[in-house]
Amino acid sequence: MKVNFSLPTSVQLGNDIIQQSSPQWIIGFKALIVTGKHSAIASGALKDITDCLEKEDIKYHLFDEVENNPTIKTCQAGAKVAKAKNCDFIIAIGGGSPLDAAKAIAVLATDVSAQNMVQNSFDTALPVIAVPTTSGTGSEVTCYSVMTREDLGTKLSFGNSYTYPKFALLDPKYTYTVGEKTTIETAIDTFSHLFEGYLSVKSNPITDIIALEGLKKFGEILPYLLKRQFTSDVREKLMYLSLLGGFVLSQTGVTVVHAMGYAYTYHHHTAHGAANGFLMNTYIGYLESIEPGKLAMAMSTIGLARNELKLALDDLLGLPPIIEADILEQYTQETLINQKSVENTLGGLTSKEILNLWQIQSKIN
Numbered sequence: 591m592k593v594n595f596s597l598p599t600s601v602q603l604g605n606d607i608i609q610q611s612s613p614q615w616i617i618g619f620k621a622l623i624v625t626g627k628h629s630a631i632a633s634g635a636l637k638d639i640t641d642c643l644e645k646e647d648i649k650y651h652l653f654d655e656v657e658n659n660p661t662i663k664t665c666q667a668g669a670k671v672a673k674a675k676n677c678d679f680i681i682a683i684g685g686g687s688p689l690d691a692a693k694a695i696a697v698l699a700t701d702v703s704a705q706n707m708v709q710n711s712f713d714t715a716l717p718v719i720a721v722p723t724t725s726g727t728g729s730e731v732t733c734y735s736v737m738t739r740e741d742l743g744t745k746l747s748f749g750n751s752y753t754y755p756k757f758a759l760l761d762p763k764y765t766y767t768v769g770e771k772t773t774i775e776t777a778i779d780t781f782s783h784l785f786e787g788y789l790s791v792k793s794n795p796i797t798d799i800i801a802l803e804g805l806k807k808f809g810e811i812l813p814y815l816l817k818r819q820f821t822s823d824v825r826e827k828l829m830y831l832s833l834l835g836g837f838v839l840s841q842t843g844v845t846v847v848h849a850m851g852y853a854y855t856y857h858h859h860t861a862h863g864a865a866n867g868f869l870m871n872t873y874i875g876y877l878e879s880i881e882p883g884k885l886a887m888a889m890s891t892i893g894l895a896r897n898e899l900k901l902a903l904d905d906l907l908g909l910p911p912i913i914e915a916d917i918l919e920q921y922t923q924e925t926l927i928n929q930k931s932v933e934n935t936l937g938g939l940t941s942k943e944i945l946n947l948w949q950i951q952s953k954i955n
């Protein structure tokens with residue numbers, strides 16, 4: 591048996607956790623608060639954070655320019671502000687996009703070049719406090735930051751031990767304002783982290799236990815997603831699930847599902863979680879011949895057969911964008927850019943097999 595588990599983030603989940611754990615998470619003299627345009631305000635998280643900072647007489651500056659699927663350019667702009675305002679810690683509020691951007695800003699603000707950052711060639715970063723407002727990415731407990739790479743024509747992650755958030759503060763009420771579509775898409779992202787993590791070559795007995803617990807709970811929450819019934823109890827469970835997904839992902843990484851999903855997002859503007867969901871049945875088909883035993887364990891833990899899961903995902907997400915046959919080779923090459931995620935996939939995927947997966951995918955519509 592081989593076990594490797596390291597998670598340096600201090601995690602707290604609960605109602606009013608920001609107020610209850612303050613000033614423990616205030617770990618500097620001036621904060622750069624990193625957000626998107628609306629959700630930090632709409633969720634109430636920004637006010638809770640700034641109230642706590644003001645109570646402790648801690649200064650802050652707001653950088654609210656993070657777009658969905660953030661670019662390095664945006665993060666460089668954020669780092670410029672952090673440096674100009676002499677911020678010594680970062681508070682990220684939002685979905686995965688602001689959380690990931692904050693990690694990049696934290697690195698770039700210490701004068702690491704963008705090139706060194708994306709190659710994981712750095713050993714400095716400002717400390718980050720992560721406050722998620724979606725239940726999906728688990729970014730609050732991973733070192734990963736996914737950047738849109740216009741230079742490569744895809745998305746690609748970086749991250750090392752310096753990019754783990756210092757604190758992850760999760761209050762389910764911040765997700766009450768997330769709309770139906772994003773609630774579903776982010777929940778599918780969580781499912782994908784649990785499922786891919788359980789079936790990753792880097793899985794180990796500890797990640798397996800967490801992943802199976804998450805998959806069981808996903809099976810229990812699925813009927814509520816299908817009914818579009820998002821009570822406070824459901825929201826709390828989704829946030830807990832997202833955290834479990836993050837724990838798993840932080841150790842196992844993701845697999846070819848995420849690597850292929852970036853093509854949907856980059857070229858068709860598909861939301862990240864939906865992109866993973868669109869690929870799931872194709873991935874399961876591939877795994878049936880590669881790892882039938884572990885796959886069967888995952889499916890029975892969720893409590894669904896392959897076709898039942900497919901029907902549920904079809905109901906939740908609808909049909910994927912149409913992919914033309916002449917683009918499949920290009921998408922295969924872009925998938926291969928996410929080399930680590932491809933390598934994490936069981937069975938040692940070749941480029942020919944990835945092309946085959948894209949061919950199957952192109953025949954769905």
Ligand code: NAP
Nearest residue numbers: 626627628629633685686687723724727729734736767768
């Ligand atoms: P997101 O891109 O952060 O946000 C999607 C939309 O939801 C935005 O319009 C956002 O508004 C809105 N939103 C967020 N919280 C809200 C709230 N409480 N109420 C109302 N609207 C809200 O979505 P995400 O799915 O959480 O993150 C996706 C990103 O994370 C992708 O770039 C993906 O590649 C990455 N990711 C990272 C990891 C990791 O380990 N680091 C893992 C998986 C995925 P605003 O713009 O106003 O904020």
Ligand code: FE
Nearest residue numbers: 727779848862
């Ligand atoms: Fe994801």
